[in-house]
Amino acid sequence: MKKVSIIDVAKQAGVSVSTVSLVLRQKGKISDATIGKVQAAIDALGYVHNVAAANLRANTSNLIGLILPDFSDSFSIKVMASIVQELEKQGFMVFLGQPLNSHDHLERCLLSFKQQGVAGVIYLASDAFSPHIPDKIRHCPLPFVVVSQSPLDEQCNLVMRDNRQAAVFAARYLIERGHRSIAYIGGREDDLIRQQRLAGFRSVLTQYGLVNREEATPCCSEDTHAASLVTRQLLEKNNTITALLCHSPAAMIGSINGIHQIGRTVGKDVFLTQQVALIGFEDMLNVNLTSPSFTYVSSSSEETGRQAAGLMLRKLKEPELQMQKITLSGQLITRESA
Template sequence: MKKVGIIDVAKAAGVSVSTVSLVLRQKGKISQATIEKVQAAIASLGYVHNVAAANLRASTSNLIGLILRDFGDTFAMKVTASLIQELETQGFMVFLAQPQDDEHLARTLVSFSRQGVAGVIWLCADHRCDTLPEPLKTCPLPLVAVSQTPLQSNIDVVMRDNRQAASLATRYLIERGHRNIAWIGGEANSLLRHQRLLGYRAALAQYGLPLREEFTPVCAEDTFAASVVTRQLLEKNNTITALLCHSPHAIIGSLSGIQQVGRTVGKDVFLTQQVSLIGFEDMLQINLTSPSFTYVSSASEEAGRQAAMLMIRKLKEPTLPPQYITLSGQLVPRDSA
């Protein structure tokens, strides 16, 4: 069977090939009656528009390359879902890649260029580094980064405000009567931990509360380490009534540590057996726990939408100067604090 082409559609609709092309690309001033004739011809003939080939002919593209390295990171996955939804709503398609090292990343960027990708969005997952990977520094394509920590790069960045999130959580606890608030989790070289501790310390200073370094121990990112640190901290400092948990591992581990010293999780500061907990991730495993956890949202969905819209603006206005968009989280009070 002969493949149906744009010429066949033009003949069936009684219009020129250029008119069909304009209808397919949704360009030009075409009457609604003509559009309906062309669409009817397309439907009756079963014509399939080859978008990729049209992009190549027009030297334009509706393809966006998305790079992420950690599919296990819930923040990245929520950003990805929101970003793809927004791009598809605007008529773009997404190529997803997961390079595990800089060599693979360089090959991915070459492949994107060969496929006619219009721009690249990079989801940064390394909390220990504040610079771009080397291949991205020389990427010729428009580039937008979504990061959980600040990046020292002259590119478009969407990130969450970690200082604001930690300050918000700390102030919430202080205003509920807590005066001895400790921090659980985060490795020493984590920029995410560093940024959040700045907010925690600023809130303590705002209310005239002393900063005690022993209340902010570093901790490996696993539940057992968090459990051990929590138990040791509460055994040495039985006046602690609240814990800020750096990660889901810290929250889950702290539950075990609290139980091991004979205390419980709860929001009543006047019951000395209770310890209030606040986390920083709106994650499924937190939401399914009992008691339900108070947390500061990661603004992941909004980060995805902002990154998508920023990329679209860059494609429309190539000379637009780099933008740095910082998103604030919201505190969701529940049963744990």
């Protein structure tokens, strides 16, 4: 069977080959009627546009390399999905790599990207304990965009979460509801995300004339058992605490267990010293399935992905574009737990 060519499509549609090419590449000012005729011819003939060959001829690429070191990180997974969706809307495809945070793996990943002819690279940073990105990313010769949950000391195109502002939203909400004894549960001491949130939390306490108490911000390993234990110990020592900011989903679940172990319950009624209000910082998938449902500050994962994809596309269109830093603080979603 003869392979259908762009010439066949042009003849079928009654237009020039250059017009068909413009329609396929979504370039130029082509009327909707002409686009319709070309699309009808493509459908009738079963023509398949060879994007790779077209890119090779034009010395361009519709491939974007996406590096996701940690597939267990829910924020990165949601950001990745948003990036893919946004890039596909603009005719780009994603080439995914997982270098496992190893220097050699990352080098092979970038080499693979180069062999595939990607136009740019998006790196989803997942190390909350370092303010730096790997040297291989920093010196990447291709246009690149970094997405990070924690603060980075880097001069690069960056989309990141404003953890400090997220904690400000949460603490201010609790204080304005009448809480005067609030604690922060979870996260390792050297976790940069925790440090940012504590800075925001403490600034609000100072603003409202409340005491900053070091013992009210216990750190712990990232698991539910550890969070349950520190929550129980904290509340046993200070039964005046009426609200908790929970560092992670594990801290949230663990805190609930610790609260129940000492005979208290979770809820937003500050007039009952029996209850403890909880606020988290993640878009948990089961946020509406728990009882009570969780109040949280959203991570803006979808918007983060859209911003990262948009920044990459702008960089490809304008190579001399100045470096940009986009910060997203999320939104407080009030439910039953606070």
